[in-house]
Amino acid sequence: MAKSVIPIGPFHPLQEEPEFFTLTVDGEMVVDIDVAIGYNHRGIEKLSEMKTFDQSTFLIERICGICSTSHPFAYTRAVEDIIPVEVPERAKYIRTIIAEGERIHSHLLWLALAGHFLGYNTVYMWVWKLREEILDVMEILSGNRNNYAMFKPGGVRRDIKAEDIPVVAKKIDSIIPTVNRLKKAILDDPVLHARLKGIGILTKEEALDYCALGPTSRASGVAKDVRKDAPYGAYDQVEWDMIVTENGDVWDKAVIRILETYESIKIVKHCLTNLPDGEIDLNIKDIPPGEGIGAHEAPRGETFHYVRSDGTNRPARHKVRAPTFMNLPTCKATVPGYTVSDATIILAAIDPCYCCTERVAVVDTKGKQMYNAQDLIRLSQEKTQSLKRKMGIK
Amino acid sequence: MSLKLRALLKSPWVFHLATGSCNNCDIEVLDCLTPRFDIERFGMLLAPSIKHADILLVTGSCNRKSAIRLERLYKQAPQPCLVVAIGECSMSRGMFIHSYNCPLPLDKIVPVSAYIPGCPPKPEAIIAGAVTLIQTIKGTL
Ligand code: SF4
Numbered sequence A: 001m002a003k004s005v006i007p008i009g010p011f012h013p014l015q016e017e018p019e020f021f022t023l024t025v026d027g028e029m030v031v032d033i034d035v036a037i038g039y040n041h042r043g044i045e046k047l048s049e050m051k052t053f054d055q056s057t058f059l060i061e062r063i064c065g066i067c068s069t070s071h072p073f074a075y076t077r078a079v080e081d082i083i084p085v086e087v088p089e090r091a092k093y094i095r096t097i098i099a100e101g102e103r104i105h106s107h108l109l110w111l112a113l114a115g116h117f118l119g120y121n122t123v124y125m126w127v128w129k130l131r132e133e134i135l136d137v138m139e140i141l142s143g144n145r146n147n148y149a150m151f152k153p154g155g156v157r158r159d160i161k162a163e164d165i166p167v168v169a170k171k172i173d174s175i176i177p178t179v180n181r182l183k184k185a186i187l188d189d190p191v192l193h194a195r196l197k198g199i200g201i202l203t204k205e206e207a208l209d210y211c212a213l214g215p216t217s218r219a220s221g222v223a224k225d226v227r228k229d230a231p232y233g234a235y236d237q238v239e240w241d242m243i244v245t246e247n248g249d250v251w252d253k254a255v256i257r258i259l260e261t262y263e264s265i266k267i268v269k270h271c272l273t274n275l276p277d278g279e280i281d282l283n284i285k286d287i288p289p290g291e292g293i294g295a296h297e298a299p300r301g302e303t304f305h306y307v308r309s310d311g312t313n314r315p316a317r318h319k320v321r322a323p324t325f326m327n328l329p330t331c332k333a334t335v336p337g338y339t340v341s342d343a344t345i346i347l348a349a350i351d352p353c354y355c356c357t358e359r360v361a362v363v364d365t366k367g368k369q370m371y372n373a374q375d376l377i378r379l380s381q382e383k384t385q386s387l388k389r390k391m392g393i394k
Numbered sequence B: 001m002s003l004k005l006r007a008l009l010k011s012p013w014v015f016h017l018a019t020g021s022c023n024n025c026d027i028e029v030l031d032c033l034t035p036r037f038d039i040e041r042f043g044m045l046l047a048p049s050i051k052h053a054d055i056l057l058v059t060g061s062c063n064r065k066s067a068i069r070l071e072r073l074y075k076q077a078p079q080p081c082l083v084v085a086i087g088e089c090s091m092s093r094g095m096f097i098h099s100y101n102c103p104l105p106l107d108k109i110v111p112v113s114a115y116i117p118g119c120p121p122k123p124e125a126i127i128a129g130a131v132t133l134i135q136t137i138k139g140t141l
Helices: A044-050 A053-061 A070-082 A089-117 A121-142 A164-187 A190-196 A204-209 A214-218 A250-273 A323-334 A340-349 A373-391 B003-010 B024-033 B064-076 B087-092 B123-140
Strands: A004-008 A020-026 A029-036 A290-298 A301-309 A315-321 A369-371 B013-018 B055-059 B082-086 B114-116
Touching (some): A029 A340, A044 A315, A070 A301, A089 A250, A089 A340, A121 A164, A164 A250, A204 A323, A250 A340, A301 A323, B003 B123, B013 B064, B024 B082, B024 B087, B024 B123
Antiparallel strands (some): A020 A029
């Protein structure tokens, strides 16, 4: 039977971000899938080299709106790794609170969008309303609904006021009954069981092969979480559980996200009640030459930043690796063999975030790839060498 | 005011287009459509295709790859189609003004009728912008 191709995107009403999927289908069955990205590429790594270490945090926040804590967290850890320093205890707790607040709203956002992808708009509207409460909490704590601007190399920019803590704690408590109701409604829904169970299975071997991260890998039984494996912030001082399931289907990924929301609520509450006193910032002035790495378990998996300093006030090189970069290719393993209507939710199940993932490739008009990142780096190195030779610099 | 335009102003359908944004503006646009802010009060509905839309909500800093597609989409839109630039990025490219991949601001690519500043603008600001836009058009007719 002849195979046909279904293009999805780049500006598709279901997706809030532009990306382009090509589904090759045989009847209703997807046999192959390809994805093209680049509609969001803004050259952040290069821009970061133009800004000072302190200014870069604001730029890094804007890699992705939903991960606007994860990226600065990993970046500031990388910068602190260069010196190296330990941030004050209070700053660690504040960072943890903000990071977990972000995880709650990110997981809720995913849940809402998953409902939307399934055509279950009641869940979408419900969850979105609930998510507003968390955004209110974040607004009380940081002054912003989305880009919190709390992080800086060496500590945090703002303190949490003592009078805000009871208000925030009460607000967080108030969302628990709604989350409970939501959990029950979703986990008991026979339609969702039928739609999500046993589809888009990523086996443990595949998860390891593709280096899947975060909830995508934990749903397949790979117990990996930076917060447990190499604790940072206040994660080693709080009791919390890593949620791992075995089946690797979309259902398990949903369950993991719902249960992780509870763990995050637990962590935020613990940190708020046990917030230690003291400094919140080390006031780092100079960054010595050297390299540093920083990792943070973002809602979607491990975010990794590498920063090299040459002793000036700007990063000489800044490399970002977002979790979706590793998770997106798993669609090659999970989507083929399912119907087109399942494909959307399987693709959504990894909670893709294309803003974080954008890479650049130069393509000529005939669609033939001419330069990839390696070639571009080689070209720029050759250029530097030739300039050096011309100017007689060794 | 023509009957057609009067009808359109009663329920302007919006199409949302991200052209290299950080997602936050897009999420705030979706926020406007959901229960707390509920922009449907003003008859606004997210249209599934540009061919059904009266207002184009553009977020993001128009990178090289999406700028050409934005132009193409604008040509496909039924006229009159108003363009609203949401967020710092689409107004002036904000933080990405020095990027190698964001050569032009939005208003050099398509004509823009309203700018809503903020990074990201709060949903209240987006709603205020939308309402002001509708009233301005009513006033000029
Ligand atoms: S204006 Fe700000 S929030 Fe909106 S897309 Fe640009 S960087 Fe993101």
